[in-house]
Amino acid sequence: MESVDHLADERGKASFDVDEMKVVWAGSRHVLELSERIARLVASDPAFQKDNRTTLGRKELFKNTLRKAAHAWKRIIELRLTEEEASKLRFYVDEPAFTDLHWGMFVPAIKGQGTEEQQQKWLPLAYKMQIIGCYAQTELGHGSNVQGLETTATFDPQTDEFIINSPTLTSSKWWPGGLGKVSTHAVVYARLITDGQDHGVHGFIVQLRSLDDHLPLEGITIGDIGTKFGNGAYNTMDNGVLRFDNVRIPRNQMLMRVSQVTREGKYVHSNVPRQLVYGTMVYVRQTIVADASCALSRAVCIATRYSAVRRQFGSQKGGVETQVIDYKTQQNRLFPLLASAYAFRFVGEWLKWLYTDVTERLQANDFSTLPEAHACTAGLKSLTTSATADGIEECRKLCGGHGYLCSSGLPELFAVYVPACTYEGDNVVLLLQVARFLMKTVSQLGSGKKPVGTTAYFLQVEHLMQCSSSARKAEDWLKPSVILEAFEARAVRMSVACAQRLGKFANLEEGFLELSADLIEAAVAHCQLIVVSKFIEKLKQNIPGKGVKDQLENLCNIYALFLLHKHLGDFLSTGVISSKQASLANDQLRSLYSQVRPNAVALVDAFNYTDHFLGSILGRYDGNVYPKLYEEAWKDPLNDSVVPDGYHEYVRPMLKQQLRNARL
Amino acid sequence: MESVDHLADERGKASFDVDEMKVVWAGSRHVLELSERIARLVASDPAFQKDNRTTLGRKELFKNTLRKAAHAWKRIIELRLTEEEASKLRFYVDEPAFTDLHWGMFVPAIKGQGTEEQQQKWLPLAYKMQIIGCYAQTELGHGSNVQGLETTATFDPQTDEFIINSPTLTSSKWWPGGLGKVSTHAVVYARLITDGQDHGVHGFIVQLRSLDDHLPLEGITIGDIGTKFGNGAYNTMDNGVLRFDNVRIPRNQMLMRVSQVTREGKYVHSNVPRQLVYGTMVYVRQTIVADASCALSRAVCIATRYSAVRRQFGSQKGGVETQVIDYKTQQNRLFPLLASAYAFRFVGEWLKWLYTDVTERLQANDFSTLPEAHACTAGLKSLTTSATADGIEECRKLCGGHGYLCSSGLPELFAVYVPACTYEGDNVVLLLQVARFLMKTVSQLGSGKKPVGTTAYFLQVEHLMQCSSSARKAEDWLKPSVILEAFEARAVRMSVACAQRLGKFANLEEGFLELSADLIEAAVAHCQLIVVSKFIEKLKQNIPGKGVKDQLENLCNIYALFLLHKHLGDFLSTGVISSKQASLANDQLRSLYSQVRPNAVALVDAFNYTDHFLGSILGRYDGNVYPKLYEEAWKDPLNDSVVPDGYHEYVRPMLKQQLRNARL
Ligand SMILES: Cc1cc2nc3c(=O)[nH]c(=O)nc-3n(C[C@H](O)[C@H](O)[C@H](O)COP(=O)(O)OP(=O)(O)OC[C@H]3O[C@@H](n4cnc5c(N)ncnc54)[C@H](O)[C@@H]3O)c2cc1C
Ligand SMILES: Cc1cc2nc3c(=O)[nH]c(=O)nc-3n(C[C@H](O)[C@H](O)[C@H](O)COP(=O)(O)OP(=O)(O)OC[C@H]3O[C@@H](n4cnc5c(N)ncnc54)[C@H](O)[C@@H]3O)c2cc1C
Numbered sequence A, B: 001m002e003s004v005d006h007l008a009d010e011r012g013k014a015s016f017d018v019d020e021m022k023v024v025w026a027g028s029r030h031v032l033e034l035s036e037r038i039a040r041l042v043a044s045d046p047a048f049q050k051d052n053r054t055t056l057g058r059k060e061l062f063k064n065t066l067r068k069a070a071h072a073w074k075r076i077i078e079l080r081l082t083e084e085e086a087s088k089l090r091f092y093v094d095e096p097a098f099t100d101l102h103w104g105m106f107v108p109a110i111k112g113q114g115t116e117e118q119q120q121k122w123l124p125l126a127y128k129m130q131i132i133g134c135y136a137q138t139e140l141g142h143g144s145n146v147q148g149l150e151t152t153a154t155f156d157p158q159t160d161e162f163i164i165n166s167p168t169l170t171s172s173k174w175w176p177g178g179l180g181k182v183s184t185h186a187v188v189y190a191r192l193i194t195d196g197q198d199h200g201v202h203g204f205i206v207q208l209r210s211l212d213d214h215l216p217l218e219g220i221t222i223g224d225i226g227t228k229f230g231n232g233a234y235n236t237m238d239n240g241v242l243r244f245d246n247v248r249i250p251r252n253q254m255l256m257r258v259s260q261v262t263r264e265g266k267y268v269h270s271n272v273p274r275q276l277v278y279g280t281m282v283y284v285r286q287t288i289v290a291d292a293s294c295a296l297s298r299a300v301c302i303a304t305r306y307s308a309v310r311r312q313f314g315s316q317k318g319g320v321e322t323q324v325i326d327y328k329t330q331q332n333r334l335f336p337l338l339a340s341a342y343a344f345r346f347v348g349e350w351l352k353w354l355y356t357d358v359t360e361r362l363q364a365n366d367f368s369t370l371p372e373a374h375a376c377t378a379g380l381k382s383l384t385t386s387a388t389a390d391g392i393e394e395c396r397k398l399c400g401g402h403g404y405l406c407s408s409g410l411p412e413l414f415a416v417y418v419p420a421c422t423y424e425g426d427n428v429v430l431l432l433q434v435a436r437f438l439m440k441t442v443s444q445l446g447s448g449k450k451p452v453g454t455t456a457y458f459l460q461v462e463h464l465m466q467c468s469s470s471a472r473k474a475e476d477w478l479k480p481s482v483i484l485e486a487f488e489a490r491a492v493r494m495s496v497a498c499a500q501r502l503g504k505f506a507n508l509e510e511g512f513l514e515l516s517a518d519l520i521e522a523a524v525a526h527c528q529l530i531v532v533s534k535f536i537e538k539l540k541q542n543i544p545g546k547g548v549k550d551q552l553e554n555l556c557n558i559y560a561l562f563l564l565h566k567h568l569g570d571f572l573s574t575g576v577i578s579s580k581q582a583s584l585a586n587d588q589l590r591s592l593y594s595q596v597r598p599n600a601v602a603l604v605d606a607f608n609y610t611d612h613f614l615g616s617i618l619g620r621y622d623g624n625v626y627p628k629l630y631e632e633a634w635k636d637p638l639n640d641s642v643v644p645d646g647y648h649e650y651v652r653p654m655l656k657q658q659l660r661n662a663r664l
C-alpha cells in the first residue's frame, strides 16, 4: 500500500502546534485520548465497515444496522466500557439507530419525568437493554404544537388502568425513531382524561411489542413510515407509525414525577416543580449543538483537504495549476465555515456548563435563570443546526462535481444531518420563542427585573442604543471590545425597534404575528451575539501550545466579521457602524483569510477524525484522491457487468430500430 | 375513490382568472394545450409510474430507466410526435436518462461544431437513435478549466487517423452522462496534436462500443462512476468514466466546422467564425434557466398546497388550528420563492428571444452583442440555479418533518436538481466571468464603446452614481421606476467601486484575484437587476384575464423587495437608499404578502402540474394529505413483515441478554 502523504506540504506550512489544538478541540487531554482510542477501535473493526451503505436496499440496510447495533453493544459489554466510552463508540459507529432514541430520549424521559419508584423499576431494564424504548410524541397531524396532540389516555377507575387510544387518523403517532421495527416500549405522550376532564398532555410508559415474539400487542398497529432523504443516511432508522385501539396500561405507568392520578382518579400535582422538565430540554439541545459542530467540522475537513488537493486554472503553460483553496472566493466560502465549526464547538462546551448550572439551581429551587437558559438553548439549537445544514451543502458545492458523488461522503452527511433543523423544535418556531423572550426582556427593562445570563447586555441598553463604533482602521476590527459592542448594539437596537413597533398594536399577540419575520431577525442577532461572545470568552482562558491561541483568535475574528458582512443591512440600518467601517471590516476579513490559508489543513487535522469516520475519498488524510476515486467507482453494482442489465430488452431494439414490435 | 377537494376553499378565494394565468405561465395557449395533452398521456401510462423509485437498488433503478426511455421512444414513434411534443414527453417522464445528453448535448455539439458533411453523416443516425451519443469533456482532474484537459488526439499522417489517448489517470473522462453503460458514441474533447504541436482542445466523434454486442471497442475502458446524491434522483443516469489506450479514429471525425486538420496534417482555420460556439452555450444555458423555473415552481407548488393543508397552533380551545400559510414567517419564506419561480419563468422566456437574436446576428456576422449575451446567460444560469437549489430545500423545510419523507417528493427533487449549480459551469466560476465582463464594461465607459443589452444602464452611470431614491412612503415602492433605479444604482455603484479598487493594483490580474469575493457580489447585483427588469418589461405587455396582471405585479414587487431586504447591506452601503426607505420597503413587502395570501394556491395551480409529475403526497391537488401519507407508508419494503429481518439474529439476543455468545 502506498503511503505518500500528498498533503505533507500543507501540513508543513502550519504555524501552530496541531497536537495542542487537538486537545482544545476535544475539550481535554482525557477526552482526546479516549476519543482516539475508541475511534481506532471502531475503524479497525470490519463489522463497522460503512462504505457500502449507499448501495444497499432499505431492508438490507436496516438489517445491517441491527447487526452493527448488536455488535456495538456486545463490544461495550465485552470491553466493559464506561458510559462515556460507550457513547463515544456509538458516535464513531456513525449510523443512526434505534439505540440513539433509547439512550437519548427514552432513558432521559424516565429519568426526568418518572418518580423514584418508576425509575427503579424501568431504568435497570433499559440500562441492560432488556427492553428497548422510543419517544412517541409527534403525530401525523401534530408536531410543533405539542399541546394539540390527540392521542388520549383515559383513566378507568374500575380497573385502575389508563386506556390509550388513537381517536383519529391524524392522531397516529408518526416519526418516533426506533418505533417502526425495534422498540418494545415507548414513552407515549397523550391527553390525560380523568372523569371526562382533559388535563392536557402527559407521558406514559407503554409496552408495544411482546417480549416473546416481538409482535405488537393487542390493539396496537405499528409500521415504518417509509424512505427518507438520502440513500443510507437516516434510512437506517425505523421512524415509525403507531395506532392504539383502546389499549390498557396500569395506572403506575403514567410518568408521575410532577403530576399524578390517584387510585380514586384524582389529578394532583406533586411538590416537584414543573420547571424540572426544562432541565431535560436544555440537556437534549446542548447535545444537538455539540452534534452541529461535529457535523460541520466533518464537512469542512473534507472540503478543506480536497480544496488543497484540487487544482484548477492559473497554470503558466503546462505548469501545475492553482490549488483551488488559494482562490479568495473559495476561502470566502470555506473559512467562515471552518471558523463556525470552532465557534459552535466552544458554545457547545459552554452549554454543557450551562446545563450543570441550571441543574444545580433547580435542585436548590432557584428558577430565576431558567427562562433565559431555555430561550438561549432554543436559539442556539436553531442557529447552529441551520448554519450547519447550509454549511454542509456549501462544502459539497466547494468540491465541484466530485462532491456530488456519494463517495465524497458529503451528500449522505447532508441528508442525515438536515432533519436536525426540524426535530427537537422546528428552527423557526424556536426563534419565535427566543423573540418572545427578548420582547419580554425589553418590556421589563424599566421594571427593575434585571436581565440575566446571555441577556445581561440589555443592562447597558442606554449606552448601546446610542453608541457608535470606534473602529477607525482595519486592525481595530481585531479588538474583541469593538466586535462585541457592535454585535451587542445591533442586537439591542433590533429588539428595541421590534418592541416599539409592537407597542403600536392594540393587541400584542396580533402585533407579534404581524411582525414575526422581523422578530426572527432580532432573535438571530441575539443568538449570533451569544456565539461570538462565548468564543471571545473562550479566548480569555489560558490556552497553551505554540501558536494555538493566535489561530483561534483569527478564527474568532473571521466568524464575527463574516457575520457582520453577511448581515450588513442590520448593522448599517441600526446605525451601529458606518459604510466606511464596514468596508474596513471587510478588508480585515480578507487579510485574516491569508493568515488562515497556510494553517487550513492543520486546523482540520486538529479535529482528529479517522478516514473511517469521515467516510470520504475527497477528505482522505493522505490526499490521495484521484486513484481512490477511480478505484471506488468500479465497486458500484452497475459495474457488475460491462453490458448493463436491460441492454438486450431496451437498448438494442432501439439501436436496431426494432422497438415497434417490442413488448416493454 | 374519494374525490373531495380539500383545497376548494382556498381555490374559491382567488381573485384572478387561473386559466388565463396558465396561459401566461405556459407562454402561449398552444404550449399550454400541448403540455396538458402530453402530461396526461404520461400520467395515464402505467409504464411511466415513478413512485417506487426511491426503494429500488441501483441496478433495478437503472434497468427501469432504460425501459422507460425505450417506451418513451416507442410512443414518440407510434404517435408520430413532433420534436416539440417529444421533448415535452421526455420532460414529463421526469427521469434523468442517457437520452438527455443524446438530445441535449451530443446532437447540438455536432450541429454546432460539425461541417455540413459531418452533419449529414451523423445527424440522421442520431435522430433515429441508431447511435446513442454523449458529451465527454470533463476529466477526473479537469472540469472548470477546460483548457487544462489532458486527453490527447494526435494526428498520424501515415494512416490519416487521430490517436485518442488518456496519458494519465487524471485524464480519464469522468462525469459524462449516458457514457457509463449506454452510449455507443461520444463527442470527446481532447488536445489536438499535429506534428508535435499542441493546438488546444477540440471535439472528436468517437465510437465507444460495438453496435453488435455493445462491448467497448479495443483500447477503450468504460464504467459507471458510482452512486450520487439521493435515492432515485440522478442515479438513473449512468455518468461514466472512460479511458483510451491509443484508440484510432478516422481524420474526418474531428469536428471541423471551425478549424481543420488537412490530409497533410496541417492545422487550418475555416472561414466560419470561432464565436459560433458561443451560440450553443447560450442555447444550453437558456434551457437551464427554463429548467430552474420548472424545478422551483414544482417545489413551491408542493410547499404552498401543504402549507394550506397543514394546521398548527392558534386554536381556541379545541377549535381548528391556524393554517401554517397564515403565519408571516411562513409567508416570508414561501412567497418570495413563489415570486422567484415566476420571475425565472419570464427571464427564461426572454433568454429564448435572446438566443434567436444572437443566432440571427451571428448569421449576419454581427458579433457585437455576443460578449454581453454570453456574460448575461452565464450570470443568469448561476443566479437561477443557486436560488432554485436553495429554494427547493427551503420548501422542504417549510413542510416540517413530513418534508423529510421521500413521499413528499422534495428530497429527491433537491438531490436531482442540485448538480445544476455545478454542471455547465460551476456557479462561482460563472460569476467571476460576469465580473470580468462588468469590469471591462466600466473600464470602457470613457472610451466611446457603448454598453449594450443588459448593460445598457451603464450609459446613465453619472446619474446612477449620485441619485438618491425618491421613495417617501411605502407605496412608492410599488413603482417600477423606483425599483429599477434602486437596483441599477446599486449594481452600477458596486461595479464602479470594484473597478476603482482594482485600479490601485499594479497587476490587474492579482487585483482581480484579491478582490474576487467582492467582484462576485457586484456580479450578483447585476444579474438580479436583469431578472427584476425583465419581469417589469413582461408587465408592460398586454396580459389579458381578470386580475392576472395584478397578481403578477404583486409577485414582481415581492421579488424585488425581498431581494432588497436580503441584500440590504448593498443598498445601504452604496447610499442608494436610506434606512428609513428600507423600512418602508419592508412594510410594503409585508402588505404584499397579505395580498398574495388568498391567491397563493391558485397561483401554484396555474403551473398546471399533474399529480404524477409533482410526485408528492404533500402537494396533491386535492390536498388529501394525511390518509395518503398513511397509505404510502405501508408500501415501504421494511413493512413487508411485522417482525423485521434481523430480529432473531440481532435484536432478540440483545433483549434476552444472550449477545455474549452470539456470532454477529
Ligand atoms: C428525522 C426525524 C426524526 C424524528 N424523531 C422523532 C421522535 O423520535 N419522536 C417524536 O415524537 N418526534 C420525532 N420527530 C418529529 C419532529 O419532532 C417534528 O417533525 C418537529 O417537531 C416539527 O414538527 P412538524 O413536523 O409538525 O412541523 P410543522 O409544525 O408542521 O411545521 C411546518 C411549517 O409550519 C411552520 N410553523 C409551525 N408552527 C408555526 C408557528 N406557530 N409560527 C410560525 N410558523 C410555524 C414551521 O416553521 C414549518 O415551516 C422526528 C422528525 C424527523 C424529521
Ligand atoms: C451530475 C453531473 C453531470 C455532469 N455531466 C457531464 C457531462 O455530461 N459531460 C461532461 O463533460 N461533464 C459533465 N459533468 C461535469 C461538470 O461539467 C463539472 O463538474 C463542472 O464543470 C465543474 O467542474 P469541476 O467538477 O472540475 O469543479 P472544480 O472546478 O474542481 O470546482 C471545485 C471548486 O473550485 C472552485 N474553482 C474552480 N476554479 C476556480 C477559479 N478559477 N476561481 C475561483 N474558484 C474556482 C469552484 O468554485 C469550486 O468551488 C457533470 C457533473 C455533474 C455533477
Ligand SMILES: [Ca+2]
Residues within 6 Å of the ligand: A054, A055, A056, A057, A058, A231, B054, B055, B056, B057, B058, B231
Ligand atoms: Ca437506495
